[in-house]
Amino acid sequence: MNLSRDEHLHGSPAPSRVELRDVRDEDLIVMVQEGHKKAFDELVARYKGRLFSFILRMVKDPTLAEELTQETLIRVYIHAAKYREIAKFSTWVFTIATNLVRNKMRQRSRRPRVISLNPAPEDDEMPVDPPDMGADPTEGIHREELAELINEATSRIPEKYRIPFLLREVDQLSYEEIQQVTGLKLGTVRSRINRARNRFRQLIKPMLKNETLLQELERIEARAAEEKNKDF
Amino acid sequence: MRCHKVKDYISQEMDEHLPPDVTVDLTEHLDSCAECREFRDDLLLGRRVMSATAPVLPDNFEWKLQLKLNQTLQRTAGETAYPWTETDQDKWRWVRNFGAAAAVGMAAVLALAVFIGPENGPGDAVQAVSREGSSGEVQTTSAGAGNSDRLPLFVDRSRRGGLYGSGMQRPVAAGGSSISRTGGLFDRGWSGHDLEDLRTIQRLRIQNGQLNRDLFRQQQTIRGMRAQLDTIDTNALDLEQE
Numbered sequence: 279m280n281l282s283r284d285e286h287l288h289g290s291p292a293p294s295r296v297e298l299r300d301v302r303d304e305d306l307i308v309m310v311q312e313g314h315k316k317a318f319d320e321l322v323a324r325y326k327g328r329l330f331s332f333i334l335r336m337v338k339d340p341t342l343a344e345e346l347t348q349e350t351l352i353r354v355y356i357h358a359a360k361y362r363e364i365a366k367f368s369t370w371v372f373t374i375a376t377n378l379v380r381n382k383m384r385q386r387s388r389r390p391r392v393i394s395l396n397p398a399p400e401d402d403e404m405p406v407d408p409p410d411m412g413a414d415p416t417e418g419i420h421r422e423e424l425a426e427l428i429n430e431a432t433s434r435i436p437e438k439y440r441i442p443f444l445l446r447e448v449d450q451l452s453y454e455e456i457q458q459v460t461g462l463k464l465g466t467v468r469s470r471i472n473r474a475r476n477r478f479r480q481l482i483k484p485m486l487k488n489e490t491l492l493q494e495l496e497r498i499e500a501r502a503a504e505e506k507n508k509d510f
Numbered sequence: 511m512r513c514h515k516v517k518d519y520i521s522q523e524m525d526e527h528l529p530p531d532v533t534v535d536l537t538e539h540l541d542s543c544a545e546c547r548e549f550r551d552d553l554l555l556g557r558r559v560m561s562a563t564a565p566v567l568p569d570n571f572e573w574k575l576q577l578k579l580n581q582t583l584q585r586t587a588g589e590t591a592y593p594w595t596e597t598d599q600d601k602w603r604w605v606r607n608f609g610a611a612a613a614v615g616m617a618a619v620l621a622l623a624v625f626i627g628p629e630n631g632p633g634d635a636v637q638a639v640s641r642e643g644s645s646g647e648v649q650t651t652s653a654g655a656g657n658s659d660r661l662p663l664f665v666d667r668s669r670r671g672g673l674y675g676s677g678m679q680r681p682v683a684a685g686g687s688s689i690s691r692t693g694g695l696f697d698r699g700w701s702g703h704d705l706e707d708l709r710t711i712q713r714l715r716i717q718n719g720q721l722n723r724d725l726f727r728q729q730q731t732i733r734g735m736r737a738q739l740d741t742i743d744t745n746a747l748d749l750e751q752e
Contacts, residue, residue: 356582424559447560472521
């Protein structure tokens with residue numbers, strides 16, 4: 279008979295993914311420490327999307343973001359034994375991810391940059407332009423294009439504001455969790471999130487006035503709600 | 511309440527971090543200030559856009575993750591701190607592996623020792639029989655000082671003006687006389703002639719090298735098997751299997 283490692287270790291069949299759905303993250307990682315592979319699968323399912331969203335909006339490159347998401351999850355698995363329940367699991371995971379992203383961005387910044395002889399206006403100061411809808415009114419904006427614009431806008435927020443902003447908006451971490459991940463003071467976390475929101479608003483302001491884009495946003499939200507209902 | 515302060519409070523209100531009394535003041539201000547209302551609507555819309563455009567991972571992400579995890583585990587096999595507590599059996603695995611490698615090594619050393627070592631057992635190992643020229647006189651000398659457990663390999667040519675100085679006590683057949691067969695030195699491969707003995711040494715070195723290579727290969731095999739064992743553990747990481 280082919281027994282899984284879970285069965286070898288614990289003598290009983292491993293819990294299925296369905297059974298693990300209601301288990302807390304902190305309990306799942308303890309199960310991973312004890313050798314339950316399915317518990318790790320469940321953690322991957324819970325965190326892969328959130329991690330990818332956060333990392334992609336930090337590094338802007340989908341391939342690199344995927345790579346760093348994998349690296350984060352691999353580190354979670356390899357170093358599972360080091361996790362202690364003094365912090366929330368999500369805090370621990372996003373600390374790993376944030377450190378990886380910071381290292382990668384530091385490496386990038388060390389690369390020599392090409393300086394243009396014709397200085398253009400600072401990227402940060404320019405709002406992100408949506409596609410010209412007047413050119414072809416029949417052509418609506420698609421989700422991918424909208425996502426690209428948002429990524430572009432996000433990437434223009436300075437890094438020190440972007441990290442707490444994304445941890446809050448994308449990953450819904452509390453201020454206290456963001457404080458633990460970033461090592462900043464609570465007041466600093468609050469003010470940086472506030473500033474990032476203002477900057478983000480300035481950057482996407484032209485988009486927010488675009489009717490077609492707002493319609494697409496509503497369509498996306500409706501589709502997402504439908505899919506959620508199907509799952510239940 | 512000033513608009514500048516209100517914009518700061520709006521952000522906190524979105525995160526439900528505003529005290530109730532300040533929330534009441536904020537609501538009152540928003541009712542009367544169109545600019546601040548627009549500001550808040552923009553921030554909320556920004557949040558909606560952010561949430562609606564969450565990037566989607568490629569379908570094969572989990573497959574690639576499993577592959578990379580396996581590769582990482584293989585690479586770090588033997589060095590990895592396992593994420594699960596080791597069982598008692600696992601704890602002693604390294605002893606078994608080390609024991610096997612040590613046994614192979616010891617066997618190689620023993621084989622060499624038997625092949626080139628003294629014939630009269632360990633008690634006699636410190637004694638070397640020396641025959642002087644054609645006198646037929648047999649001396650038994652203790653080689654206890656210095657390299658007492660080694661047999662000198664070369665002919666004592668000091669009295670014959672050879673290359674090797676005095677102190678070489680290897681029993682040799684010199685001056686046409688032969689060493690007693692009971693000594694068995696010829697049986698061990700020594701001819702008593704320099705060139706042949708050097709060849710023997712060369713041959714033994716080659717054999718020794720071969721044994722070392724075999725030992726190394728065995729260790730590699732053991733390492734490979736351990737890595738394979740670790741890989742088998744991760745095969746359960748198939749997220750599609752229930």
